[in-house]
Amino acid sequence: MIRQVDAETLKARFEPHELQVIAADPQIVGAYFSPCGTRLVAGGFDARLRRWSLEADEAVELPAVEGHNGWVQAIGFDPKGTELFSGDSWGQLRAWSWDKHHVRPAWIQQTAHDGWLRDLHVCPRGDMVATCGRDQVVRLWSTTDGSLQRELRAHEHDVYCVRFHPDGRTLVSGDDRGVVKHWNASTGACLGEFDASELYLLHRLQDVGGARVLRFDGTGGTLACGGTTPKNGGTVQGAPTILLFDVASRNLQEKLSLGAPNQCLVHDMHLHDEGFVMAVTSGTPGQGQLLFQRPGDEEPFVKTTNMPNCHSLSLHPDGSRLAVVATNRGSNGNGRRLDKDGRYPGNTSPIHLLQLGPADA
Amino acid sequence: MPGPLCKPWEHQLSRRHWLGTVGAGAVGALGCGGLLPPVLADEVNQSKRQVLFVWIDGGMSQLESWDPKPNTQFGGPFRAIDTSVPGIQVSELLPRTAQQMHHLAIIRSLCTQDNSHSAGVGRIQRGDPKNRGVTYPYFGSAVAKLMGPGASKLPPYVWIKPGSGGFKHQDAGFLGPRYGALAFGDGQPPENLVRPASLSADRARDRSLLRQRANERYLQGRPSSVTEANSYVFDVAQTLMDRKELFDESAFSRKDVERYGSHEFGRHMLLGRKMLEAGVRFVKVNSYGWDTHGDNFNGHASLMPKFDQAFAAIIEDLAASGMLEQVLVIAMSEFGRTPRINGHIGRDHWPEAWSLAMAGCNVRRGVVVGETNPQGTWVESEEYDIGHMFHTWFKALGIDPHHTEYDNGGQPLPIAHDDCGVIEELLS
Known part of the structure; x- marks a missing residue:
């Protein structure tokens, strides 16, 4: 990563200012x-894909898209922005034809995992x-028709994350033991491993952490x-951590604590072109951080x-805004606690839209 | 009523006398056509009954185990799966246990009183009786007192746990220290169990005799409970010294180790089976670290398969050997976990609507008792407290919970909460 600009200048250019908070309930x-x-x-945690239009001053929620089960945790667009992909915790993978007005089903793999x-x-x-x-497998699918192109089976545990290299020729996958494998996307050959095992701990009976x-x-x-x-384990605790590896050698370059x-876990991050890391963390209920830090x-x-308990971070395509998903305050508590209407309340996820740089920009 | 071929004297045979002179294996030699008269059969059966108490410390989530609510607001990411009993589903994190469902009873309508660990653990394991100004015994100590060690003469209440071991007299409450738990820390036998080679058997016996006499002399004119407990520990050590092979993990079959799991919980559960086979009356197998206020779903994704592996294996083995007829199996925590998912993607403490699993020893097989609402937030059927469970467990063991009392130095005390009763639906 390139260190070209001093931290004060970066702070002036990228310090976030809140534009609005979108209430996502549940x-x-x-x-x-x-x-x-x-x-x-x-x-969502409620098996739905939810959408908001950002074209007006205030975000407007659009009708949710149904068809998933469990949690819809995996979401991604194709580079052209015409296809949306979504995966859920029951193993279903869906492709959708996407434009800003319509979301139409393209294909479905009911048991992708x-x-x-x-x-x-x-x-x-x-x-x-x-x-x-969780079935320990990485799979590559055709975006055109959903056909299975390749299965990568070398992990021995739950695979938490996957990412293509910017050149598209290789990809990496990380599991719950902190093993990060480097794959050739064309042949499926495992090229080697990045050692992120310091993000893992066996505590009592529980496997804790991993490459998240x-x-x-x-x-x-x-x-x-x-990760962390x-x-x-139990009430998991640990210092939120990012390990930076040199891709060519697969050697660890730096550890950011x-x-x-x-504060516990790095839930999401982005490596900015200006040479710094943007990350969100979530820990003990109430604890959440948005951090920009340069390596070194x-x-x-x-x-x-x-912003308590931040779980995702998304940089706007024009680089000027950030969306951070956090959690309402007072999200935890033992035993019976009812709202003013006598109902058992769920929690919500405020989505913070942040302007990067001067507030009047 | 006695059977026509049986003699009246057979009904006067005490349990102790029966076990001491005839033994359970000689049942067929009595000349009763292989059938014991019902009253005597009850007594013999009770004498053989045992308990496996699987304690999941910290709080297993009912939603990720016995009472899944998939595709609901609080249901979490996991699926529900079918079991060996049509119509009953459990979490996908219990695939092996699901195949043993025909041996199990699940109760999904527990509503208990305490949402803190510090009070909840003791309150649940003591049965939360009415306050009478005394500390009640844990269930293991209660069974040790009410049923004794049985024919094996092994300690009646052993606790296989991670961490340190030793004699845990606190569990016994007012019953007195001798009814405490003998804890095998990390599944290891008490230190110095094996007689040193330099000490001959005769010399060891002489030493033991000397200790016994010294104890008797010391006891004269002194309160007996502490000395009795001290002496009892030595006696127990003696019985364990004779059975030290029970702890020899190298002698466990490789197949068993693979089936139960090489992890801590699997090893301890397998040792628990050995203890039951050896005749220990009450075996508690304990796992720590289930208090998943944070990262609950990844936590349960890691923890549950280990529980599932070991629990399913012991249920399968006890059923295959016929021991499940006599062994009451209970798997539970001090409470469940909140339906609400907190900001740390965890679940907090929830005594309001949770579940446990049971098997064996007069417990109906392949049933679910009670239900929660579709969101899993509240019990919709009749709520049961831990007092109901104590009544039910005592009855399953052949102890009448309404007519059996403790004698606390002349003070009669009920063995379970006066206002609760047996959950008849759970018993066959």
């Missing part, structure tokens, strides 16, 4: 800008979508692997802690 897993930048698409489909990513060429899941999120920088020279440096153990720096140049 909770969602994550929300992402469409390639056209006029829509937000979110996967046996159980939880954890992540998906569309190849930069747009011809393949990679998925991974993978991102390349724009050049493809650096791979970032996010686990301290214990992004907070106290109660001791501290982040932006650190926002007023």
Whole structure:
């Protein structure tokens, strides 16, 4: 990654300012800008794909798209922005013809995975979508018709995340033990491993942590692997951590430790072209961070802690805005606690739309 | 009523005398045509009854185990799967246990009183009786007191747990320390179990005799409970020294180790089976680390398969050997987990509507008792507290919970909550 600009200048250019908060009720897993930048698409804990139009001053929720089961955790667009892909925790993968007015089913793989489909990513060429899941397998599908192109079977545990290299020729996948495999997308050969095992801990009976999120920088020279440096299981605690690897050698270059153990997990991140990492974390209920940090720096140049339990981060295609999915305050508590109407309340996911840079820009 | 071929004296035979002189294996030699008269049969059966108490410390999520609510607001990411009993589903995280469902009873309508670990663990394991100013015994201590060690003479209440071991007298409450749990920390036997080679058997016996006499002299004119417990521990150690092969994991079959799992819980459950086979009255197998306030779903995705593997294996084995007829199996926590999913993607403590599983020893097989509403937030059928469970468990073991009392130095005390009763639907 390139260190060209000093931190103060970066802070002035990228410090986030809140534009609006969209109420997502019930909770969602994550929300992402469409390639056209006029829509937000979110996967829910309620098996729905939800959409908001951003064309007016205030975001307007559009009718949700049904057809999934469980949690819709995996969402991605093709590079042209005409196809949307979504995967759910019952293993279903769906492709949708997408424009900002319509979402129409294209094809369905009902059992793309046996159980939880954890992540998906569309190849930069747009011809393949990679998925991974709890069944320990990575699969490559044709984006055109959903036909299975290749199965990559070398993980021995739950595969949490998958990502194509920017050149489209290779991809990486990370599992719950912190094993990150590097694959040739054409042949399916495993080219080697990135060692992220420090993101894993066996605590008592529980496998804790693992490689939770993978991102390349724009050049493809650096791979970032996010998760936690686990301290214990149960109520999982650990310092949110990003490991930066040199892709060519697969060697660890740097470890970014992004907070106290109660901040816990890096849930999402983006490697900005200006040479810094944007990350969100979620820990003990109430604890959440949005962080911008350059590799080599001791501290982040932006650190926002007023959004509890942040779970996703999406940079607008024009680079000027950010969408961060957080959680309502007071989301936890033991035992019977009812709302003012005597009902048992669920939690919500405020989506924070943030302007990057000067508030009056 | 006695059978026509049986003699009246047979009904005067005490349980202890029966076991001491005839033994359970000689049932067919009594001249009763292989059938025991019902009263005597009850007594013999009770004498053989045992308990496997699987304690999942911290709180297993009912939604990720016995009472899944897939595709609902709080249902989480997992699917429900069919079991060996048509119409009954459990979480997909229990695939092996699902195939043992025909041996199990699930109760989905528990509503208990405490949502903290510090009070909840004790409250649940003591049966949450009415407050009478005394500390009630844990279920294991209660069974040790009410049923004794049985023919094996092995300690009546053993606790196989991660971490440290030792004699846990606190479990016994007012019953007195001798009814506490003998804990095998990390499944290991008590230290110095094996007699040193330098000490001959005769010398060891002489030493034991000397200790016994010293204890008797010390006891004269002193309160007996502590000394009795101390002496009891030595006696127990003696019985274990004679059975040290029980702890020899290298002698466990490789197939068993694979079936139960090489992880901590699997090893401990397999040791639990060995203890039951050896005749231990009450075996508690304990797992820690289930308090998943954060990352609940990945946590259960990791924890549940280990529980599933070991639990399904022991149910299958107890059923195959016929022991399930006599062994009451209970798998439970101190509470369930909240339907609401918090910001750390965790679930908090939820005593309002949760589940446990049971098997064996007069428990109906392949049934679900009670139900929660579609969101899994509240019990929709009759709510049952832990007092109901204690009544039910005692009855399953052949102990009448309404007419059996503890004697606390002259103070009669009920063995289970006075206002609760047996859940008859759970018993055959």
